[in-house]
Amino acid sequence: MKTFAYFRAETADQAPHLLASHASPDYLDGQQANASQGGKYIAGGTNLLDLMKLQIETPIALVDISRLPLTDVEETAEGGLKIGAMVTNSDLAAHPLVRERYAVLSRALLAGASGQLRNKASTGGNLLQRTRCYYFYSPTSPCNKRIPGSGCPAREGRNRMHAILGISEHCIAQHPSDMAVAMQALDASVETRRIDGSSRRITLADFYLLPEDHPERENVLEVGELITHVILPPVPAGQHAYRKVRDRASYAFALVSVAAVIDATAGQINSARLAFGGIGVMPWRNREVEQLLCSQPASPQLFNQAAELLLKDARGSGDNNFKIALTRRVLLSVLTDACKGELQ
Known part of the structure; x- marks a missing residue:
């Protein structure tokens, strides 16, 4: 694992500023996709730490957001739920309102990973976890998602776990999350905080990107944009x-x-x-x-x-x-x- 600086954010407003202050200008301008030129948020770290150990992710700074006050699950005025990005997968699956009204979400969470990982994994981080494609995880292999333009050996290689829908000639990696599948069915949206202090809401239907010619771009988040909440609309009948x-x-x-x-x-x-x-x-x-x-x-x-x-x-x-x-x-x-x- 390469050396990196470490900072702890105390508020959701502070976190993007901490990340922005430890990144190259090209990275902040969106001209540099390589994480070695910028920072990363870390919450549970259940995926990021593995990637850092393999030097697939090599951020120069980590901004710890695990202590942000985003751990509540609240009812909205419309009758839905507002879920803090730091709510752990275990707590979300066990929450009485989720179990009672959004059983599909609770079941999806319990179907993913082990109890130990669910105890650490955060709601926001789960939406952002990276593919488990064998070639993406192998630093010695080409991978367009990891090194744009290097190729996609999965197309002709080991691809039993890979996607059959939405693929391109540049990438066939499957999305790994169980929670995100249930969130998609429930018409969830995410609330975020940008580096400039503004916020926005993005429907999950618009959140993820097809690989097309740029498989390294997996979602519409801007550099340094922080997920603060996930919003569920009122529970559908059925x-x-x-x-x-x-x-x-x-x-x-x-x-x-x-x-x-x-x-x-x-x-x-x-x-x-x-x-x-x-x-x-x-x-x-x-x-x-x-x-x-x-x-x-x-x-x-x-x-x-x-x-x-x-x-x-x-x-x-x-x-x-x-x-x-x-x-x-x-x-x-x-x-x-x-x-x-x-x-x-």
């Missing part, structure tokens, strides 16, 4: 479920996962929210699929049409070809159980 297919029963990333909130009566789906993990370069949601499912009486034919629409642009890269068929089966299972009132 059954909640998080299905995760993985190689082993615990502490494994998803091959295919789906966060589902489905309101179904006999023979009809009234509303559906479906977000997928393991198959996309970001938490994947297709609203056309949801609209189709509510357009006519439920039937196996309708469910197959929905699967075809979801997967019409899916592309396997060899070892991960099986994900196309697996995604179809998981989706059909979720929809069938929802119409029977057995979704869980």
